[in-house]
């Protein structure tokens with residue numbers, strides 16, 4: 001027996017109206033067309049588990065099982081959901097004179113991105129609820145995670161991505177067993193196609209925030225961070241925001257931990273980072289709106305955050321406001337330059353989205369939005385290996401090689 005899955009889910013709840021829905025049923029959006037949150041009996045949960053008990057468990061996110069919705073352990077789909085490391089970004093720390101800069105490296109998760117957290121939960125719950133066919137629109141990483149977990153679970157998967165999704169992602173998704181389609185359009189266009197096919201194709205719509213469980217998976221980032229920081233969170237979290245599941249999920253995690261009394265201090269300021277070629281949340285934040293306008297002609301090298309319209313926009317904006325955070329957009333050129341600097345100076349191959357958070361830190365310091373005294377966490381959401389990389393190598397002949405002193409640039 002792996003473990004006894006005691007869970008404390010009480011009901012589902014509309015994130016806008018608060019209307020209740022029964023748990024343990026197949027669900028997409030609420031009647032108001034908004035995301036559903038999973039709610040727990042936190043009183044009972046807080047009595048059933050302690051931080052000390054967690055320490056006795058395997059270093060994987062299923063250690064937070066009481067905070068998750070899966071009821072039967074045999075439905076858990078596993079591919080090795082490791083706890084991801086906190087790494088020091090010394091180059092940034094020193095060049096900015098920042099008290100502390102930590103990278104949470106999510107590239108270590110199955111399929112090389114933190115989409116594994118959400119999809120592990122969505123697919124485990126699909127198995128629990130008897131779903132046998134799942135579909136998703138994706139910029140790459142979510143599709144790969146869905147394909148992997150579905151194949152492991154014996155569930156059919158159908159993945160639809162923009163035709164300029166990084167090639168390695170498209171190949172990865174198909175190789176992992178999903179029926180994979182690329183189309184001229186953006187993720188939202190692919191999403192409309194998936195939603196329109198629910199009846200005819202008979203698949204479950206696994207789009208970001210259109211089902212209640214991916215967010216519970218992403219919530220484990222907040223639980224894990226809190227545990228890794230010994231229940232005293234850092235001051236600022238910079239999060240590259242597409243659909244915003246992770247930011248919303250972490251904020252939900254912190255609220256639940258506060259409610260059960262494990263977090264007593266100040267919560268971190270949540271900072272939403274976007275690319276200036278697709279920054280609907282930043283625009284809405286700057287104009288003090290509660291919802292974002294759809295972004296036109298979205299483009300950025302940071303494919304994972306190319307999301308022109310997010311159904312959870314109001315939840316992202318709420319979390320930013322409640323936490324006294326902010327939203328900030330950065331240019332692709334700066335993202336690419338920062339990615340290279342950090343790779344060469346700290347040995348960390350960030351994904352462009354992760355490099356966007358580092359760029360945002362640099363620019364937020366210039367604009368005095370972040371204080372040098374604050375302890376900062378940057379989210380690197382995927383391994384840099386999943387993206388096109390520049391070729392900076394030189395070829396040489398071994399028969400007629402260059403002089404060694406030219407290779408190592410020795411002048412003496």
Ligand SMILES: *Cc1c(COP(=O)(O)O)cnc(C)c1O
Pocket residue numbers: 113115141142208240241242243244245246247304305351353354381382
């Ligand atoms: C999906 C994705 C994001 C955005 O995550 P959300 O929680 O949906 O906002 C950022 N970076 C990468 C690498 C991603 O795959």
